[in-house]
Amino acid sequence: LFLSVKxxxxxxxxxxxxxxxxxxxxxxxxxxxxxxxxTSLVLHAKGIKFETINIHLKQKPDWFLEKNPEGLxxxxxxxxxxxxxxxxxxxxxxxxxxxxxxLLPATPFGKAQQKMMLEHFSKITPHLxxxxxxxxxxxxxxxxxxxxxxxxxxxNEHLVKKKTKFFGGDTVTFIDYMMWPFFERxxxxxxxxxxxxxxxxxxxxxxxxxxxxxxxxxxHSTEDHKTFxxxxxxxxxxxxxxx
Amino acid sequence: AMATEKxxxxxxxxxxxxxxxxxxxxxxxxxxxxxxTRLALNSKGxxxxxxxxxLKEKPEWFLEKNPLGLxxxxxxxxxxVIYESSITCxxxxxxxxxxxLLPSSPFGKAQQRMLLEHFSKVIPYFxxxxxxxxxxxxxxxxxxxxxxxxxxxNEHLEKKKTKFFEGDTITMIDYMMWPFFERxxxxxxxxxxxxxxxxxxxxxxxxxxxxxxxxxFNMDTHKAFYKSVAEGKPDYDxxx
Numbered sequence: 001l002f003l004s005v006k007x008x009x010x011x012x013x014x015x016x017x018x019x020x021x022x023x024x025x026x027x028x029x030x031x032x033x034x035x036x037x038x039t040s041l042v043l044h045a046k047g048i049k050f051e052t053i054n055i056h057l058k059q060k061p062d063w064f065l066e067k068n069p070e071g072l073x074x075x076x077x078x079x080x081x082x083x084x085x086x087x088x089x090x091x092x093x094x095x096x097x098x099x100x101x102x103l104l105p106a107t108p109f110g111k112a113q114q115k116m117m118l119e120h121f122s123k124i125t126p127h128l129x130x131x132x133x134x135x136x137x138x139x140x141x142x143x144x145x146x147x148x149x150x151x152x153x154x155x156n157e158h159l160v161k162k163k164t165k166f167f168g169g170d171t172v173t174f175i176d177y178m179m180w181p182f183f184e185r186x187x188x189x190x191x192x193x194x195x196x197x198x199x200x201x202x203x204x205x206x207x208x209x210x211x212x213x214x215x216x217x218x219x220h221s222t223e224d225h226k227t228f229x230x231x232x233x234x235x236x237x238x239x240x241x242x243x
Numbered sequence: 244a245m246a247t248e249k250x251x252x253x254x255x256x257x258x259x260x261x262x263x264x265x266x267x268x269x270x271x272x273x274x275x276x277x278x279x280t281r282l283a284l285n286s287k288g289x290x291x292x293x294x295x296x297x298l299k300e301k302p303e304w305f306l307e308k309n310p311l312g313l314x315x316x317x318x319x320x321x322x323x324v325i326y327e328s329s330i331t332c333x334x335x336x337x338x339x340x341x342x343x344l345l346p347s348s349p350f351g352k353a354q355q356r357m358l359l360e361h362f363s364k365v366i367p368y369f370x371x372x373x374x375x376x377x378x379x380x381x382x383x384x385x386x387x388x389x390x391x392x393x394x395x396x397n398e399h400l401e402k403k404k405t406k407f408f409e410g411d412t413i414t415m416i417d418y419m420m421w422p423f424f425e426r427x428x429x430x431x432x433x434x435x436x437x438x439x440x441x442x443x444x445x446x447x448x449x450x451x452x453x454x455x456x457x458x459x460f461n462m463d464t465h466k467a468f469y470k471s472v473a474e475g476k477p478d479y480d481x482x483x
Contacts, residue, residue, distance in 0.1 A: 084353045086360055096349035108337035112325045119327050 007031075007054035007239045016063030017053055020079045024049040025094070028064065028075035030057055030239055032228045034181035035087040036074035037218065041177040042091045044214035046101045056239055088118065088178065095174065103174040114168055114175045117158075121179050124151045128182055132189040136233065149195060156199035165208055172212055180209050187222030188229050248272065250479040252297035257304035261320040266291040269305065269316040271298055271479055273468045275422035276328040277315035278458055282418040283332045285454035287342045297479055329359060332415060344415040355409060355416045358399075362420050365392045369423050373430050377473065390435045397439035406448055413452055421449050429465040 007030065020026045027043060029036040029052050043050050055064055060071045067083050068075050076090045077083050084093045095103045104111050127148045134141045158167065167175045183206050186195065196203040209215050220228075224242060231238050250271065251258075261267050268284065268291050270277040284291050296305055301312045308324050309316045316326040317334065325334050336345050345352050368389040375382050399408065407417045424446050427433050436443050449455050460468075464482060471478035 078350070082350045082353075084350070085357060089353055089356045089360065092356070093349050093353040096352065108334050109319070109321075109323045109325070111337065112323075112330050112334040115330045115333070116325070116327060119330070 007056045016061070019081065020051075020077050022079045024051060024079070026050065026077040027052045028055055028068075028077070029073050030054055032220065032225065032232075032239070032241070033057075033073055034185060037181040037184075038087040038178050039074040039076065039090045039094070040218050041180065041214045042094050042103060042174075044217050045103060045172070045177065045212075046094065046098050048094060048098050054239065058237065091174065091178065103172075103177065105168065105173070110168075114173065117167060117175045118178055120154070121175075124148070124155075125182055127151065128185070128189045128191065131191055132229070133233075135190055145191065145195070148191065149198065152195065152199045152202055156202040159201035159205060166205065172209070172214075176205075176209060177214070180215060183209070184215075184219055185222075185225050185229075188225035248293065248295055248480075248483055250295040250297040251302050251305070252300040253302055255302050257302070258294055261292075261318050261322075263320045264290070265320060267318040268293045269296055269309070269314050269318070271295055271314050273460065273465070273479070273481070274298075274314055275426060278422040278425075279328040279419050280315040280317070280331045280335070281458045282421065282454045283335045283344060283415070285457045286344060286413070286418065286452075287335060287339050289335060289339050295479065299477065329419065332419065336415065344413075344418065346409070346414070351409070355414065358408060358416045359419055361395070362416075365389070365396075366423060368392070369426065369430055369432070372432060373469075376431070386432075386435060389432065390438070393435055393439045393442055397442045400441035400445060407445065413449075413454075417445075417449060418454070421455060424449070425455075425459055426465055429462050429469060 017026070025043075025048060027036070027039060027050050029040065031054055040052075042048075055061070055073055057071075057073070065071050067077065068085055070085065072085060074087055074090050075083060075085050076093065084090050092104070104114060127144060131141050131144045131148065134144060155167075164170050166172050167179070196206065210219075220242075228238065228241050231241070258267065266284075266289065268277075268280060270281065270293050272295055281293075283289075296302070296314055298314070306312050308318060309326055311326060313326055315328055315331055316324060317331050318324050325331050333345070336343060345355055368385060372382050372385050372389065375385065396408075403409075405411050407413050408420070409416055427436070427446075436446070450459075468478060468481050471481065
């Protein structure tokens with residue numbers, strides 16, 4: 001079950017959590033992290049039993065760094081004490097560990113197609129961060145926005161060609177969840193409000209994703225994302241914002 | 244079967260369709276990323292034809308199949324195209340069950356992928372440092388960083404006490420890392436291995452592997468190729 005607990009920090013009264021109970025996995029996370037959201041979406045979509053421990057990313061507990069020297073979230077820990085990091089790696093791991101409701105296709109080529117789409121998408125995310133950071137400084141973002149528009153057009157074309165509701169078919173699959181957290185934050189990145197206007201299929205995809213139960217279970221509003229992100233960029237992140 | 248290793252450039256005729264049960268590998272003889280795929284193909288004993296591509300003058304038919312125009316790329320007899328070195332390697336391991344290179348357990352696979360992710364942060368140094376040296380920049384900081392990263396890899400081998408990164412036989416991660424270590428001497432980075440004895444021994448074991456032997460080039464050949472690249476005229480058909 002998803003528990004909205006306050007994040008654990010590097011304070012002496014935060015002892016290391018015990019081992020992960022036998023019938024679940026543990027997600028180390030941060031409530032506003034888009035990468036951790038990928039793993040969380042997979043956990044919800046597959047109906048996996050899990051508990052969440054949120055981490056204060058500026059004051060990481062020592063026991064957390066011992067489990068995972070890089071100190072990043074998301075992190076998955078199993079009852080056997082196995083630790084897996086990186087959003088995509090944790091997501092694949094969960095899909096392979098838990099056979100119900102497969103999010104990746106069964107065929108080698110189907111899997112390869114999803115991974116190629118993800119590789120393409122990984123070139124889009126840096127643009128989003130660059131645009132919001134440049135806007136804050138008052139720089140001209142027209143070049144960046146034009147590039148982003150082109151990339152969104154490519155995504156739109158994919159949907160037009162395939163004639164499917166989602167990127168891997170007519171049901172939500174792995175790639176949709178890997179992409180979603182960044183689309184949830186378009187308002188936060190302060191991309192041009194009209195950036196999806198010329199990509200109607202992509203816009204419809206975002207509307208369909210908003211109906212998905214896993215997305216609905218964990219999403220935040222644009223306002224909450226904006227508040228968190230601005231505090232974060234100001235150097236004063238409130239990881240427990242809203243609790 | 245392809246009779247030539249010479250690269251195909253713009254204006255060249257398209258190769259025929261991929262015969263049933265076979266694969267086309269679009270490659271470039273000296274590309275370290277394409278070597279990963281060649282290592283997997285060789286190690287698993289998969290039948291394939293190589294079509295080398297002139298990366299400065301890519302054939303139109305290649306860009307039609309593979310709009311990003313990158314190598315390595317695989318094409319199946321069903322016309323399926325797979326690109327990106329790590330994606331091609333995982334595809335091959337899943338599609339061809341003999342001689343698995345990835346472990347069967349989800350955690351075993353995750354461990355391989357996490358190590359690959361680590362290594363992806365090492366790769367840029369193999370490009371940055373030689374490039375900075377050519378323009379006369381000071382590379383001492385970057386060399387220290389690379390040495391630190393090699394130390395971590397060395398520690399991994401020390402802790403596990405295995406001959407290769409994830410066991411006593413070669414697995415996928417060893418092949419994914421190898422092409423860069425093959426080029427370490429010609430890139431003048433060999434001294435960065437001075438304090439990493441386990442990593443050094445690993446390179447010596449890798450040199451004994453049949454797939455490595457089948458796909459590698461010696462230092463002189465690598466040197467000549469890098470020279471041609473630095474001069475702005477990469478000689479993709481060097482030695483042919």
